[in-house]
Amino acid sequence: MFSDPHAGYIIAAYAISAVTVVALVAWIWADYGVQRRLLHELEARGVRRRSEKAHGGQK
Amino acid sequence: MGVMSETVSSPSGGIWALANPTRFLGFISKLLPWMIGATVLLFVVGLYMSFFYAPADYQQGNTVRIMYIHVPAAWLAMFGYTMMSISSVGLLVWKHPLADVSAKSAAPIGAAFTFLALITGSIWGKPMWGTWWEWDARLTSVLILFIMYLGLIALWRSIEDPIRAGKAAAILVLVGFINIPIIKFSVEWWNTLHQPASVMRMDGPTIHPSILIPLLVMAVAFTFLFVTLHLMAMRNEILRRRIRTLRMIEASSGPH
16 A cells, blocks of 8 residues: 555545544543543532532532 | 523433433443443454455545545534534423533534545545645535534634523524535535545445445444544533532632
8 A cells, every 4th residue: 555656645644534533532531631620629629519518518 | 590400300211311411421431431442443443444455446546545534524524513403403492401512512523523524535635636625515515514613613612601602502503504415415416526425325325345344334433433522522511511600609609
């Protein structure tokens, strides 16, 4: 395949796709980390939702 | 007050049980490891078949292998928007608490797949058509889809209240859905450089199984990737709204 006259196009298409997918996964995963940290900070300060207060502060 | 309800009372079981965001988070936690495993496995098989099982095309040579990412990306670009449209109906008609979360979370993923369809199509077009881009019906309608995705992401981000943002975006999503059949049938309605449909046809696929099977495996792999990322993004959005609720509770209860 690498001897194909258009090998550069094929490699470029797959490489750009791989980078885009990896970037998307990394962005969503990093966002999860941020949201979890912010939630833990709020809970550590004792902030609770009404539904949780109704259950004795249990999550 | 503009805060997503976290205490939805739901009829027994089924999909309505998942309407409760807390239950939905539990469901995602259980499902995600399986979805990630299946996605990786499907991509390993799909990529192997794309490069080693599928033959080179007698006219296009190995360049045809770009199809195994281009076509699934284009399908998923439309799938993403269709899912956003269904979610928007769910929000506007049934006021399902997760419908807006679903629509908003799908937008960046759909935009990424549309970007991939455009860029891989362009890279494929240069050696086969002799041009990176042509303002024809298929290419232009997909570019419009990409711009619509970006516009919707901007709309969601520009309105602070998620309920108000969700309603405005849902209406715009449904108006924009007209573009999906236009993309699908653009190759039949207008003269275009792009080839007509060869898989999703009323009279069945017209391509050989040695090409069709790897393409379908890659399409399933892309679908699993989309659904997995969508579930992860929905989890993030539920947490983001929960944080917003907690901050409002904290602000209204004054300094500690």
